Amino acid sequence: MTAITLDGVATASAIKGELADRIAALRSDGVVPGLGTLLVGDDPGSRSYVAGKHRDCAEVGIESIRVDLPSSATTADVKRAIADLNSAREVTGYIIQLPLPAGHNENAMLELIDPAKDADGLHPTNLGRLVLGVDGAMDSPLPCTPAGIVEILRRYDVPMQGRHVVVVGRGLTVGRPLGLLFTRKGIDATVTLTHSRTVDLAAEVRRADIVVAAVGVPHLIKPDWIKPGAAVLDVGITRVHDEETGKGKLTGDIDPAVAAVAGHLSPNPGGVGPMTRAMLLSNVVQAAERRLRSH
Numbered sequence: 001m002t003a004i005t006l007d008g009v010a011t012a013s014a015i016k017g018e019l020a021d022r023i024a025a026l027r028s029d030g031v032v033p034g035l036g037t038l039l040v041g042d043d044p045g046s047r048s049y050v051a052g053k054h055r056d057c058a059e060v061g062i063e064s065i066r067v068d069l070p071s072s073a074t075t076a077d078v079k080r081a082i083a084d085l086n087s088a089r090e091v092t093g094y095i096i097q098l099p100l101p102a103g104h105n106e107n108a109m110l111e112l113i114d115p116a117k118d119a120d121g122l123h124p125t126n127l128g129r130l131v132l133g134v135d136g137a138m139d140s141p142l143p144c145t146p147a148g149i150v151e152i153l154r155r156y157d158v159p160m161q162g163r164h165v166v167v168v169g170r171g172l173t174v175g176r177p178l179g180l181l182f183t184r185k186g187i188d189a190t191v192t193l194t195h196s197r198t199v200d201l202a203a204e205v206r207r208a209d210i211v212v213a214a215v216g217v218p219h220l221i222k223p224d225w226i227k228p229g230a231a232v233l234d235v236g237i238t239r240v241h242d243e244e245t246g247k248g249k250l251t252g253d254i255d256p257a258v259a260a261v262a263g264h265l266s267p268n269p270g271g272v273g274p275m276t277r278a279m280l281l282s283n284v285v286q287a288a289e290r291r292l293r294s295h
């Protein structure tokens with residue numbers, strides 16, 4: 001068996017095409033969607049993700065507003081930048097690129113975002129709506145990577161209802177909200193959320209119909225951990241040295257030999273990453289549509 005590839009590049013491209021009509025409609029109604037990004041420091045990975053977000057915006061007709069602060073920025077500087085983004089009319093949604101440099105309290109900064117402009121779905125109000133499953137929660141932004149994972153599974157007709165999902169990693173942007181999303185009414189999967197203190201990780205993963213690995217440990221998940229036919233999504237990404245080329249290359253959490261056992265497999269790069277970016281665009285459009293409705 002060779003796994004069917006969950007192609008994030010092609011799926012993200014289809015989503016961008018679908019968003020184009022909604023962006024055109026917004027513009028003709030006088031609302032220009034605008035994504036703000038706040039980047040603190042000079043982490044090369046974060047710089048490259050932020051640059052990618054601005055390229056995506058240009059591609060689909062979303063304005064983008066970039067705020068970059070140096071590594072020396074204080075908490076007061078970051079708070080001021082957040083207050084400015086909250087009040088900037090042209091910013092219909094924005095993100096704080098994570099991780100923030102050491103010394104900054106990420107959760108405290110995320111709490112300062114205007115929930116109506118939270119393009120990442122990481123403000124406590126929006127995460128709380130996901131927890132509560134409140135009426136209208138379908139209209140709240142979802143964290144981009146979890147939303148991208150569920151969306152790519154849906155588009156490839158991978159059944160989720162009643163299926164057992166094992167998520168490896170309990171971080172804020174992926175594992176924790178993904179557990180909530182998979183168990184939401186209408187998706188109805190059963191989730192085991194594993195982490196660094198899980199006793200027998202291989203045994204947990206073997207029970208899964210869907211495996212999501214988001215830990216950043218190269219090739220952690222081995223083929224003999226996978227139930228034949230399971231869907232496997234590779235989120236973790238680590239830059240390693242390639243002996244052959246002498247250059248850096250990106251490596252995921254999934255051993256490539258898993259392709260011989262899995263039913264579906266997301267490549268990395270080219271799988272969940274592009275979906276994360278597409279879901280961010282979708283959240284920005286959704287926030288702009290909410291603004292239009294509220295006027």
Ligand SMILES: Nc1nc2c(c(=O)[nH]1)N[C@@H](CN(C=O)c1ccc(C(=O)N[C@@H](CCC(=O)O)C(=O)O)cc1)CN2
Pocket residue numbers: 048049052095096097098099120144145173250268269270271272273274276277
């Ligand atoms: N505020 C946020 N910070 C972070 C998030 C997030 O969702 N919100 N997630 C990650 C980083 N991230 C988006 O910010 C992100 C990571 C990877 C990709 C991506 O497209 N990856 C490519 C490979 C890119 C490369 O060549 O380096 C791929 O998988 O094909 C997009 C977004 C942490 N921070």
